[in-house]
Amino acid sequence: MAAKFRVTPYAINDVKPGMEVGRMVLTQDDKVILSDGTLLSESMIEGLKFWKINTVFIKEQIFTEEPEIDFSIPETALQKKFYADYDNTVNILKDSFSNTRFFKEVPLVTLRELANNSIEPLINSNGVINHIHMVRRQDDYTFHHSVNVAVICGVLGKWLGYSGTELKELILAGLLHDVGKTQIPLEILNKPGKLKPEEMEIMRLHTTRGYQLVRDASNIPSGVLYGILQHHERADGTGYPLGVTSDQIHKYAKIIAIADIYDAMTSDRVYHRKATPFAVVEMIVEEMFNKLDPEIGSVFLNNVRDYFVGNIVELSDGRQAEVIYLGQFMASRPIVVTEDREYIDLERNKDLSIVSLVRA
Ligand SMILES: [Fe+2]
Known part of the structure; x- marks a missing residue:
């Protein structure tokens, strides 16, 4: 041989x-x-x-011909349970948001229960960030996105040291951040392709409409209201609806902003192909210092990287490979091992790149 x-x-x-x-x-x-x-x-x-x-x-x-690495691993019982609980949560949210569109009243008791009893347990599942990448659906985007943002907010909140009431509030804020979209006409909300500037203006109203919907409810924490109103504000004043700067943006809104960007960009949408989590993390690094909160951003990046080791990706030459090591800075160019057992440091080998995530 x-x-x-x-x-x-x-x-x-x-x-x-x-x-x-x-x-x-x-x-x-x-x-x-x-x-x-x-x-x-x-x-x-x-x-x-x-x-x-x-x-x-x-x-x-x-000296021996080794068989190719088999990257296909059957779903574990834990993953199956996560997907079932997740689907259940999305369905309840879908009903709640549909009622909100019709009655213009947010069923806060149901949503608070959903945040505490359904989403908090999801956050504590092992490998939660990876599971989220594997449950992506193209339809019902707003509902999936709201649940994903709530879950990512909870995970990030825990990394930031939040617990108890504060963590529950943050999860609720994540779940409700886009509730104002229930007041946006469906033909704009579900329009395939890019929105015209005037449609974009209407879409942007979801922040203030969401705030108005929830504002008068009893016992709504002010942080939740700020999370809804300010999640598209940016530290340098380039966000909306008010264009306020970093020190005027509530910390929940800053956390939601990062969860929102991460989930939106790693999702397949009708008008854009999803980016790999590796590429999105790098975009967050770029935006971290002027638009996002650098402290929250770095806690997110330092922790989310751990989830990437073991991911199966597709390389630009068509081969599948497993991520085995991430460098200090460049998350989008890790060291991988291919199915034919070649170790490639993508940071050094710039001819190749990761084109998609096969399995998280
Ligand atoms: Fe939003």
Whole structure:
């Protein structure tokens, strides 16, 4: 059987003398420490530790034909339960929002119960962010989006240290953030393709209409009202409806803004193909410093990255690959292993890119 080589990332503590470097080792500021082909000695390994190099690519000879990696994994019982609970939640929300469109009154008791008893348990499911990527539907977008934003708000709220009443309020604010869309004509709300400027103006009214719908209800926390009214405001004053700046935007609205962007951009819509979570995270990084809240943004990014390891993606050459490592900054170009067992650092190999998420 013909000998083959492969290049595999090793944690520095697993690197042994005699191993061959498979890919040039660089410092953080791109100085070459070792070139590929170098046979490692004890002192070289000590040197790598001194430079705080955590991962080294090692070239290994393999003698057996290994079968291709099978990325198809059946759904687990936990995933099935998540999808069933999620669908149930979406259906209740759909009924509530349909009633709101007709009666112009938000059934707050039902929605509060939904936030506390249905959405909070979803947030505590293992792998919740990944499950959300797998339950995307093209129809009923507003209802799915509202549930997803509520779930992401809850997860992000927990990462930010929220608990108790504050976490419940944040989840309710996420669930209700687009309730004003029930007052937007369906032909604009469901229009395939881009909205005309005058239609966009009407669509933007969903923030104030939502606020007006909920404002007079008893026991509605002010944070929930601000979340609805201000979730399209941006820190630099470029948002709507009022164009206020960062210090005037409520923290719930800032959290919803990030959850909203993440969910909207990773969803397939009639008029745009969904972006991969990797690409969306990078867009959030770009917007984080002037439009979004940098503190909330960085907590989101630092935690959401953990969910990406193990995702199965499709590469631009058509192969499927598993994400095995994410670099410090560039989430859209992780290290992947393909189904034919090639390890590719997409940060170094710019000819290839991730085109879609196959399985989260
Ligand atoms: Fe909105």
